[in-house]
Amino acid sequence: MKRLYNLILACLFMVSLSACGKQAGTDSSTDQVMEQQGQTESAGTTEQTEQEQPAVSEAEQTEAQTEDILTDREEQKIEGGDNTVTGDISFNFETKTVLLNSGYEMPIFGIGTYSLTGDTCVESVTAALNSGVRLIDTAYMYHNEESVGEAVRNSGIPREEIFVITKLYPNQFSDAEAAIEEALVKLDIDYIDMMLLHHPGTDDVEAYLAMEKAVADGKIRSLGLSNWYVEELEEFIPQINIMPALVQNEIHPYYQENDVIPYIHGLGIVVQGWYPLGGRGYTAELLGNEVISEIAAAHGKSSAQVILRWNLQKGVVVIPGSSNPDHIQENTELFDFELTREEMERINALDRREKHDWY
Numbered sequence: 001m002k003r004l005y006n007l008i009l010a011c012l013f014m015v016s017l018s019a020c021g022k023q024a025g026t027d028s029s030t031d032q033v034m035e036q037q038g039q040t041e042s043a044g045t046t047e048q049t050e051q052e053q054p055a056v057s058e059a060e061q062t063e064a065q066t067e068d069i070l071t072d073r074e075e076q077k078i079e080g081g082d083n084t085v086t087g088d089i090s091f092n093f094e095t096k097t098v099l100l101n102s103g104y105e106m107p108i109f110g111i112g113t114y115s116l117t118g119d120t121c122v123e124s125v126t127a128a129l130n131s132g133v134r135l136i137d138t139a140y141m142y143h144n145e146e147s148v149g150e151a152v153r154n155s156g157i158p159r160e161e162i163f164v165i166t167k168l169y170p171n172q173f174s175d176a177e178a179a180i181e182e183a184l185v186k187l188d189i190d191y192i193d194m195m196l197l198h199h200p201g202t203d204d205v206e207a208y209l210a211m212e213k214a215v216a217d218g219k220i221r222s223l224g225l226s227n228w229y230v231e232e233l234e235e236f237i238p239q240i241n242i243m244p245a246l247v248q249n250e251i252h253p254y255y256q257e258n259d260v261i262p263y264i265h266g267l268g269i270v271v272q273g274w275y276p277l278g279g280r281g282y283t284a285e286l287l288g289n290e291v292i293s294e295i296a297a298a299h300g301k302s303s304a305q306v307i308l309r310w311n312l313q314k315g316v317v318v319i320p321g322s323s324n325p326d327h328i329q330e331n332t333e334l335f336d337f338e339l340t341r342e343e344m345e346r347i348n349a350l351d352r353r354e355k356h357d358w359y
């Protein structure tokens with residue numbers, strides 16, 4: 001009888017253990033879900049923890065947060081599979097840089113080199129570097145990657161301090177791997193800070209995937225697109241693994257892209273404007289615009305500086321093109337004045353949706 005009683009007790013114990021095991025299993029899978037949710041909501045969680053530790057200074061908190069973001073981005077770079085990471089792409093007007101979603105910092109003003117070739121290009125880029133410019137925009141199609149590379153190498157400025165963007169043209173997309181190698185050879189500056197696809201075109205997804213491979217191989221650091229608008233981005237992004245860090249589109253007071261910029265920013269992508277001064281053939285009209293000239297006079301600045309500053313305050317990186325050292329210097333002096341809200345609105349009101357090129 002006693003043996004039967006013990007047997008019943010043992011059975012009851014086993015049943016209860018098995019129920020506990022099931023319960024534990026349920027909890028652990030709940031934990032996994034929580035953990036996954038925690039990953040997407042990690043910003044909020046981090047904030048809470050930090051609020052409970054007032055001993056940590058604000059600077060330390062920011063540093064820690066930046067490190068967290070960088071770690072996430074580092075993982076993104078290694079995995080190459082998570083294109084959902086978005087960060088804070090607001091401009092730092094102290095350092096004059098923006099932190100890209102790739103984890104790299106990029107200056108918010110630079111020089112564009114379209115139509116500058118040979119010695120003119122070398123001299124213009126050299127003048128820009130001497131004026132403190134650290135961002136240079138070139139492209140296969142500008143036929144000046146060698147000249148840009150030459151100016152960078154001869155500058156004596158540490159390579160890490162200069163950010164060079166180049167682009168693949170659609171006629172290179174079908175053999176992008178070879179085109180990337182060609183750009184590396186022409187530039188001859190160890191690595192490319194950022195490579196863009198110049199325009200949408202046949203095989204653009206394949207070309208982007210080839211650029212992703214070059215990122216994994218350490219040949220390119222960040223990726224981006226040029227002349228991609230809302231529809232094109234909606235279609236393109238689901239087909240790639242690494243979220244573009246930058247989109248470079250036509251932006252100036254007569255073509256403002258006010259519908260496109262917030263969309264791109266919303267994806268955690270930095271926006272860069274080409275033809276910031278309207279582009280060659282259009283600059284006189286834009287620089288002579290009455291509203292812009294009036295605002296420039298009020299600040300004791302030039303019309304070009306006001307337009308470039310308007311871009312920066314809208315969160316648009318500027319790359320004005322110039323071969324004139326005085327203009328190049330002038331285009332760097334954008335941080336000793338600020339446009340008021342009213343002045344920004346007056347320039348916003350100049351939008352004519354007037355494109356100055358076909359793409």
Ligand SMILES: NC(=O)c1ccc[n+]([C@@H]2O[C@H](COP(=O)([O-])OP(=O)(O)OC[C@H]3O[C@@H](n4cnc5c(N)ncnc54)[C@H](OP(=O)(O)O)[C@@H]3O)[C@@H](O)[C@H]2O)c1
Nearest residue numbers: 112113114274275276277278279304320321322323324327
């Ligand atoms: N992704 C694309 O499809 C695409 C398309 C076009 C351009 N881009 C890029 O965007 C860059 C900028 O465009 P852009 O160079 O064609 O046009 P831009 O910057 O709008 O205008 C360049 C013109 O402005 C003049 N300029 C520059 N600074 C000035 C100043 N402070 N005062 C008066 N005039 C000034 C230049 O003349 P001076 O030489 O006399 O200074 C030049 O004629 C290009 O260089 C290129 O890198 C990209």
